[in-house]
Amino acid sequence: MPLTLSEKILSNATGRRVSPGEIVIVNVDYVYAHDGTAPLAIQVLTEELKCERVFNPSKVLFVIDHASPSPRVENSKLHMLMREFARKHGIKLYDVGYGICHQVVIDECIVKPGMVIVGADSHTTTLGALGAFATGIGSTDTAIAILTGKVWLRVPESIRIVLEGDIPNYITGKDIILYIIGFMGADGAVYKAVEFQGSSLKQLGIDDRLTISNMTVEMGAKVGLFPVDNVTVKFYEDRGVKVKRLEPDSKAEYVDEVIVDLSTLEPQIAIPPNIDNVKSVSEVEGVEVDQVFIGSCTNGRLSDLEIVAKIMKDRRVKEGVRCIVIPASRRIYLQALRKGIIEILLRAGCIICPPTCGPCVGAHMGLLGPGEVAVSTSNRNFPGRMGDKSSKVYIASPLVAAVSAVEGRICDPRSYLR
């Protein structure tokens, strides 16, 4: 029987052929958790499971990225709990300043194609861009995985999304995934694996793929997988790592297929309060904004910052607008610094914060006040996500965010690229 990508990876991990619908118990290559989820996992481990020894500490990672650096004493106490547990069990902990967990595991070359990775965070799907079966789990799951090295999974049915056509220069991974979510709906892929294929893939760099896989969870997907093609092989080669191509079998079975023509796509934006309320930016042009946030595990990577710098060079953020930029990791921050991007952004009037989730999750560093409007490159826009519950968050690409910061209102970026 021909296999989809996720069936291939899970078959490999269990040592037998698996099929959709069955529940399997798999060994995980890595399990990670952050300061929003690790404390509860530690509590389950120590209080409920009376854990003395973890299965394999080298497969466990902690990252302090959500409330980081700590804005409150309560958070500081949770951070201390993580540090103490990590020290006691020999677990690697990426402390304040390394960056957002999903980016840190990429920077450190921890994630590799074909791995099974679970993270105590819904956006663990990000890593599917590199051909890893990576999915989000809860804190109890995490505790069990830390203790036993295993996790239970239902083998998902797969949906194939075929990307076709020449990608215009104003279209980014963000526009592509927003369009797909708008089309599929917020529950359009619940319990399913989503696999991206098609002739446009060769034009789609890793950063764009990471954005796309990241947001597959916003339509309920368990994983969002890209094949390991020449683009991926080259990405690893540049880091001195050799990986093999990994593709689904040509006759693999999919429960659904969606074909998207990218050549005619317009820049997209999700209108609050729902992520599947997606329109073309041209339809909402002119909405005045108080804050622009460029960052998060969705769009805080080097190519995102590069696009923003291209727009901001010799321009200024509109007076009265706060434009907060947060590189997703220290490594990205450093790269941006070397390329002169940080200076361009600072001169344009942006605020640069240390690598953290920041305002994406409403923890700190730029919460919105009552009724305020923001354009954000993050991934969720429901009421109260980034501050007061009457604030409004429009989700868009870094390109749309940057031109909107310059204009002080939502703006179609195409006029800037002509």
Place this chain on the structure above:
Amino acid sequence: MELVFKGRVWKFGDNINTDFIIPGRYKFKAYRIEDMLPHIFEDIRPEFSRNVRKGDIIVAGRNFGCGSSREHAPRLLKLAGISVVIAKSFARIFFRNAINIGLPVIVHEELPEIVKDGDIVVVDLAKGVVSCPSRNYTSRFKPYPKFIMDILTSGGIVEYVKLRGLRL
């Protein structure tokens, strides 16, 4: 664990995310989960935490529990006394979190269309039957696979793993 539940309905709509169940701002303020209990559904059903009774049942629309992987959400529902959640569909992390902590979650397309706030609903997990006697409604649902049923009857995956000597 018992397998038959009878409780009063709290009715919710589609896309009830984990932030509606427990706003993120409390996640970052509270050290222990019990401290969050008064804030459950605060933004959309402020009366919930005062009026919820042990055994109550939540009936909701599509994609219940979407959003973050925050396990606090199902834990708080269980802590508040909710015995079962029935929805047209669940976000997958919420679904697995609920199973892992021993909170039964049932997918049912029709029941959410039929019952209203305050109705009494009866659920038989083993037989796979839901009913609402006052509306003369009975229907079946797909029983759980054995592995999931075993986790639920153990009272959650922690108990399940303990019973088996740390084997999964």
